[in-house]
Each structure stands twice: as C-alpha cells, then as structure tokens.
Amino acid sequence: MRGPNLKRTLLMLTVVSGLSACDSGTKSTEPPHASLSEAGPASQYTIEHNRQVAEALPLDRQTDFDQANQGLIARDEVLEIKDESGRVIWNMQDYAFIQGEAPDTVNPSLWRQAKLNNLHGLYEVTEGIYQLRGYDLSNMTLIEGESGWIVVDPLTTKETAEAALAFARKHLGEKPITGLIMTHSHVDHFGGALAVLDPETQGDVPVVAPEHFMAEATSENILAGPTMKRRAVYMYGRDLPKSSYGHVDTGLGKAPAFGTVGIVPPNVLISKTGETHTIDGVEFQFQYTPNSEAPAELTFYLPKQNAFCGAELLSRNMHNLYTLRGAKVRDALAWSAYIEEARQLFNQADIYFASHHWPIWGQASIDRFLRGQRDTYKYIHDQTLRLAYKGHTPNEISDMIRLPESLALEFSNRGYYGTTSHNSKAVYQAYFGWYDANPANLNPLPPAAASKKYVEAIGGSEVVFQKAQAAFKKGEYRWAVELLNHLVFAGGGDKAKDLLSQAYTQLGYQAESGPWRDVYLSAALELKQGVGKDLISLAAAKDLLKHAPVEKFFDAMAAQLNGPEAEGENISLNVHFSDLKQSYQLWIENAVLHHRPLNEIGEADATMHISHDLFLDVILGTAKLKDLLFSDQLSLEGSQLDVVTFFSLLDKSGEPFAIVEP
Known part of the structure; x- marks a missing residue:
C-alpha cells in the first residue's frame, strides 16, 4: 500500500536517526x-x-x-x-x-x-x-x-x-x-x-x-x-x-x-x-x-x-x-x-x-x-x-x-x-548513588531557576559580575566559574559569558588531564561561538550496527517516545524483517512503548514488512525517500494513519543541546 500517508510514514521513520553505537568512531x-x-x-x-x-x-x-x-x-x-x-x-x-x-x-x-x-x-x-x-x-x-x-x-x-x-x-x-x-x-x-x-x-x-x-x-x-x-x-x-x-x-x-x-x-x-x-x-x-x-x-x-x-x-x-x-x-x-x-x-x-x-x-x-x-x-x-x-x-x-x-x-x-x-x-x-544524604540536595531547584534566585539574593547581575571579576583577577578561577555559571544561567548576557569563557580557558591551561583540558576549552569556545553543528554521522558505522540486536534499537525508540503526547494512545505495530525471518510487535500502552518477539505475525493496527538492511539505512538516515517509496524491501498493511501517529510520537534527536548555557 503506497501513497501520501506512506510518504509521511517513511519520513517519520527517520526520527531514530540520532542513535549512536560508539562515542568516537563515527x-x-x-x-x-x-x-x-x-x-x-x-x-x-x-x-x-x-x-x-x-x-x-x-x-x-x-x-x-x-x-x-x-x-x-x-x-x-x-x-x-x-x-x-x-x-x-x-x-x-x-x-x-x-x-x-x-x-x-x-x-x-x-x-x-x-x-x-x-x-x-x-x-x-x-x-x-x-x-x-x-x-x-x-x-x-x-x-x-x-x-x-x-x-x-x-x-x-x-x-x-x-x-x-x-x-x-x-x-x-x-x-x-x-x-x-x-x-x-x-x-x-x-x-x-x-x-x-x-x-x-x-x-x-x-x-x-x-x-x-x-x-x-x-x-x-x-x-x-x-x-x-x-x-x-x-x-x-x-x-x-x-x-x-x-x-x-x-x-x-x-x-x-x-x-x-x-x-x-x-x-x-x-x-x-x-x-x-x-x-x-x-x-x-x-x-x-x-x-x-x-x-x-x-x-x-x-x-x-x-x-x-x-x-x-x-x-x-x-x-x-x-x-x-x-x-x-x-x-x-x-x-x-x-x-x-x-x-x-x-x-x-x-x-x-x-x-x-x-x-x-x-x-x-x-x-x-x-x-x-x-x-x-x-x-x-x-x-x-x-x-x-x-x-x-x-x-x-x-x-x-x-x-x-x-x-x-x-x-x-x-x-x-x-x-x-x-x-x-x-x-x-x-x-x-547520586544523593549525598543532605536533604537540601534531595529536590533542589533546576539550574536556571536556582541561578536567578542566587543572582537576586547576592544583589543582582552587576554585583555578581563584580564579585566574579574580582575572583578572576585573584586567580580564583573555580569560584569565578561558579559565580559566572549562575549569572549565565540567569541570563547575564555576553559580558558574563565572555568572562566565564576566560575563566574556563585558564582552568584548561592548568589541567593535567587531557579530557579536563578539552572540556574546559570546549566550554570556553562554545560560550564565544555558540553550539556548533553536530557533524558526526552514524552512516560510517553501519558495518558495526548491523550486528547489534534489533531489540536494542527498539529500546532506544522507547526512550524517544514523548510520554506526555503519548498519553491515552493505544497503538500496536508489527514489524517483520523479511531477510532475518524475525517478527516483533511494538505497542504503546500507558504512554510506554513496549516490544516483544513474535513467532508468527498476529493482529495489530498495522504490519510493516521491511528488510533489516533498509531498517538500518532508515535509522542511519542514508535511505532517500524515493528509494524507500519504490523499494521492494518495504510493504505496509493495515492503518497507515496509526503508523503515522505511532512514529510522530517519537522525539527527533534535533540539534545538539546546550551545555554551558540554559
């Protein structure tokens, strides 16, 4: 079954393209x-x-x-x-x-x-x-x-x-x-x-x-x-x-x-x-x-x-x-x-x-x-x-x-x-674990909210900046970073980001650890230039990923399900890998995505027949839409609308997230 809804479905499939199999080899x-x-x-x-x-x-x-x-x-x-x-x-x-x-x-x-x-x-x-x-x-x-x-x-x-x-x-x-x-x-x-x-x-x-x-x-x-x-x-x-x-x-x-x-x-x-x-x-x-x-x-x-x-x-x-x-x-x-x-x-x-x-x-x-x-x-x-x-x-x-x-x-x-x-x-x-037993750290305010209150309590942005500047001039870079981090997360502006960048730079220059140096200097660079585009592509890791258990990718899809948006949805999807002779059922229940292997394809809102190779190409973002539309490695039975809804509930990886700014 092919048509406009299937096109949308195939586009939705690319939401899992941000998965990573290795942190440095792609x-x-x-x-x-x-x-x-x-x-x-x-x-x-x-x-x-x-x-x-x-x-x-x-x-x-x-x-x-x-x-x-x-x-x-x-x-x-x-x-x-x-x-x-x-x-x-x-x-x-x-x-x-x-x-x-x-x-x-x-x-x-x-x-x-x-x-x-x-x-x-x-x-x-x-x-x-x-x-x-x-x-x-x-x-x-x-x-x-x-x-x-x-x-x-x-x-x-x-x-x-x-x-x-x-x-x-x-x-x-x-x-x-x-x-x-x-x-x-x-x-x-x-x-x-x-x-x-x-x-x-x-x-x-x-x-x-x-x-x-x-x-x-x-x-x-x-x-x-x-x-x-x-x-x-x-x-x-x-x-x-x-x-x-x-x-x-x-x-x-x-x-x-x-x-x-x-x-x-x-x-x-x-x-x-x-x-x-x-x-x-x-x-x-x-x-x-x-x-x-x-x-x-x-x-x-x-x-x-x-x-x-x-x-x-x-x-x-x-x-x-x-x-x-x-x-x-x-x-x-x-x-x-x-x-x-x-x-x-x-x-x-x-x-x-x-x-x-x-x-x-x-x-x-x-x-x-x-x-x-x-x-x-x-x-x-x-x-x-x-x-x-x-x-x-x-x-x-x-x-x-x-x-x-x-x-x-x-x-x-x-x-x-x-x-x-x-x-x-x-x-x-x-x-x-993460809890140090101090009740103040059991349920603290999130960083941006806490930072605004810290800055206000200290006397406002200019006072915090002056204190950070004084600490920087005395070589107290760790303290300067702590003050300036609050100021940046409270919306302190370019002046605060520039001084924080300088403080990170000095900590990087002092670091004996190669990763610590890289972390500090990367933070300093990002404060000046903004978040760089993430140019790492997983396509070069396909020969590795094809050996990964299919269940791992389903687990990752479950971690991308937008829980609030999935509330009240009950959708089941069968996925049959034609070349592997393996079938799985995916279903959403209580805003949770589950999966299980199938000995034989049973009832579901929709059934997708796809090759494992094409599945990987979709995940890696290397399959072009026209290739998918006319591929003999893909067919779809049942409700196309349910398939579109299913994949629309998965968050896309999006652009690289901020680290040194809110």
Missing part, C-alpha cells in the same frame, strides 16, 4: 571551529600554577622516552590518512607543534605525556612482536606466527587500520593474516577489523575476543548514544584547534580517529582465566577480566617471548573509573584485583606491552608498574570509602583525596586521562 566532517584564532594568553596565576607543577615532578626523567623510542624500525613523518572521499581523518603533523619546553598555556606534565604520545611508527617490541603506534588513539600489535601475522586490536577505523598494515608490510614483508585478537569491547580496539579480515572469506582464521564481546561492542551507547555523542565532543576536544591554545592530547593517545567503523564477529570466546589457545603455532595464555576497564576484556601472556599484553587493564596513565562522555562507573576494586592477579599469573614476564602507549622491559620494572597501577585504583577506592564513612560528600572527598607520593611521582599513575577527583566521585556513585 564519521565526521571538518570540525566547525578548526580555524578559529587562538585563545588568550595564560594569566600570571596559571603560569605560576604550571611552574609549581614543573618543580614538583621529575619532568626531565628520560626512562619513558627511552622506552617509547626503543625498537623503532621506521616512521612516516607525514602520516596523513584519508578516507575514500579524500577527507583527512588522521594527521600526525597536526601535533608537530608539540616539541621543546611546555608553553605557558599547557600543564607541563600533560605536555610531557603529549610528547611521548607523539612518538609514532613501526616498532619491534621483541623478536616476533611488533607495534604500530600513533596511527590512531590505540596501538595495533602484530605477532608473527608460523605462516602469517596475528593482529591484536585493529584500531578504530578501517582507514587507519589499512594504513598501519600497509606500513608494516612495507617494512616487514607480505604475510597473510592468520589470527585476530580483539582485547575488549571499546571501538578503538575493533573498529578497523574489516581492514584485517573479510568475514565472508576469512575461512577458519581464529578471531578471539572475550565472552559477551559482541553484545557489549555493538550495544554500547545505543540507548545513551545521542547524549554521549554530544558530551564526547567536549571530552575529546573535537571542535578545538590543535595547538598550544587548544587540543594537545587525550593522555591515552592523541585523539580518536573518525572514519569507517566495522566489526568481525569472533569465533573463539575467552570465558575464564587460564585458557590456553595456540594460534598459527603461537601459544597464548589468557586472563579474563570482565567489568574492569571494559565490560568485556581480556589480557594474555606469550610464553615463547616471555611477554605480557596488558590490553587496557593497564595504561601509562591513571585511567577512568568514570568517563566524562558519560558511562556506567567501573569497578575500582575488581580492576585492582585483576591487576594483582595478572602480576601473580605472569610474574615471569620480562616484556610488557599494551593497547595504548609504549612497552616496558625487565621484570622488576614491570612489577613496579603493575603494583603502582594496582594501588592507584585501590587507594582511590579505599580512601573514598574511608572519607564517606566519616560523612564527607563526593565534592568534599574529590577535593581532599591525593595519591601518596610513592604513587604520585610515577608518571604512569598521573591523571592524564582519569583523575583522582572524578574517579573518587565514581567510587562514591558506585556505592551510594
């Missing part, structure tokens, strides 16, 4: 603010803050630089990677400014980490183990088997993985891919898999991943995607210029790549610690570490080389117990315990390498590193609880907690990515 055009002029200079207080950081740390220690340079085989000094359309998706030359002493506008500790992450190329870790670093946020590792290469973690995108493999083959020789290991379920460790293997022709090549990998890899962020995607713009500084006044590093690596994302389903799942598998003649001993840094994760040991791959259980920085883009908090105690388990299991290892950063050689050095990582997470966990036992709240604890010197002076434990501040809040949240 395609993007050039950031809208990439050519902005540089921000203002560092204040005298910021210069002094950064000077004190430099004096407190052994920044001239060369061990990390020696390790990061060890084993270099070749380096592509240009290292520019483009997609099929010619758009540059990765360019290490963007970071060429990171050399010499730290400028006043960058925390010198973060600058040191950024210099280390700038060291890129093809490296020999030891005989038979090679790494490509600096081709993406993460590393690709190649392990030489009897007849080919075993690839570990194929980066974020097809384009960056292809470039890395091509560079390796140029210098190491042509060999087939005889194994693929995806250590965990975050996109920067599997998104480029289709550059490594074609699922249609891979044959019996083993593809190894932790148990529940596919569910976690394909489902992460679908429900929370639109919000995570927006927040990730801040966390990774997507719209910032790459300069000493903008984005310099994430701490974990340079930045996520934005290109074509896919996945190769595993045929070997690791479900327990101690599993041993031989791949192309190479013995692997696996450790299963779920719900640590990722919901599905593993590490492994190579007896022949006496080498331990720590995946992302370990990093050369403090990691996130809570990630600023928004995610479920991670279990600090379990994470610490897994590290200790690895230390005991693989204590004979004299080589450590991982999914990020550079290796470590020598048993004593590896043991010290593992002990430090183990105790960093456990210290934050234990001390957060100790202070909570005394009644301290999350904000108080985050301001009180400091790592002991034995941990803090080791650069691998520094807060380049996670921080003691927001990680302690994650521990508190994991045990106690």
